[in-house]
Amino acid sequence: MNSPNQSDVIVIGGGPAGATASTLVAQQGYSVKLLEREPTPQYRIGESLIPETYWTFKRLNMLDKLRASHFVKKHSVQFVNSSGKLSAPFNFFEHNPHECSQTWQIRRSEFDAMMLQNAQEQGVEVSQGVRVLDVLFQNDRAIGVVIKNAEGRREELLARVVVDASGQSSMILNKFKLREPDPELNKGAIWTYYEGAYRDEEPNAGATIVLSLKKSTGWFWYIPLHENIVSVGVVADFDYLFKERRDHATTFQEELINCPVVKERLSLGTQVEKVRATRDFTYRSKQAAGNGWVLVGDALGFLDPLYSSGILLALKSGELAADAIVEGLRKNDTSKEQLGKWAEEYFKGMNRMRRLVVEFYNGFNFGEFVKRYPHHKGNVTNLLIGDLFKDELDQVFLDIDRMKSKDM
Incomplete structure (x- = not known):
């Protein structure tokens, strides 16, 4: 058994990414401490979900809570061009x-509270009003954190894996100078x-x-x-x-x-x-993991909110990281390679959404594209709803480049 100050996993941050990672690890029987600085969930922007979040919510056992909520149901999206012309829904x-x-349009303070309650119900030890002062390292391996608890006392908490889900102010992101801004999306x-x-x-x-x-x-x-x-x-x-x-x-x-x-x-x-x-919306980390630690959510990166991908990317990074952590704990392998084995495919998906965003800002006409390449209508739709993690979608961008070169 773990001592009171020893866990399998410590998660820093109680937003959607941290709640997702902690819940999915705890579901597999591992001890998880989630540490959230605020005593109650605070106001945050990021209020629109996209359809592909459904599948992570299903794994989290969140769907019944969302169905019973008073959040507005979202069935569609519309676009209005610079001339004021409204697209069909x-x-x-x-x-x-x-x-x-x-899917749903959410108020983050309420949604984040639901996610934390859901995590607790599935075995996560959630501590709110706890400030993480530092991540503890032994040589190049994360082994825990130093906290100031709700009573103001300093403590050391040890873990086999530290998940940094603390957002843009991420200690690990800043400690190792991993942040890469995106000058094209400044x-x-x-x-x-x-x-x-x-x-x-x-x-x-x-x-x-x-x-x-x-x-x-x-x-x-x-x-x-x-x-x-x-x-x-x-x-x-x-x-x-x-x-x-x-x-x-x-x-x-x-x-x-x-x-x-x-x-x-x-x-x-x-x-x-x-x-x-x-x-400064868009940035990403140079790496997703190290020995004993992994980044998720906004600590890993953030993409321009044009297509409402923020919560999806938070959930997906938390989910993929949790699966890698569980596998690593079973094998007693918490190396950089094991904890970050999902990152390459994740960043490929993020890059696909990023490319859609960049093309929008550059004035690319997606309606004309679908007229010329009607077989891509479903693929473009998949990208817009967040179904990003399929290599066959890359053909869309090859044909976008082909269309642009023909029109030059």
């Missing part, structure tokens, strides 16, 4: 008539919330809408949430949004003028929360 069920094609966002703004009729009342700004300088998200709230934000190049601007609230209002469809929708509602901003 992109209905997930038409592509795949399965329960997985209905974006930022400014957002807020409205009550009573316009919603489409069912079944598209819960659709995410992506609306291009005039001159395609960026885009707005429009996400209907429960309690008649809409999350609305603008994403654009860092310099465009933040340099030589007066303040974030003024910039937000100025960009509404550049997107009349959003301005009209919001005119029916009232702004109910402050304007928030974030910068």
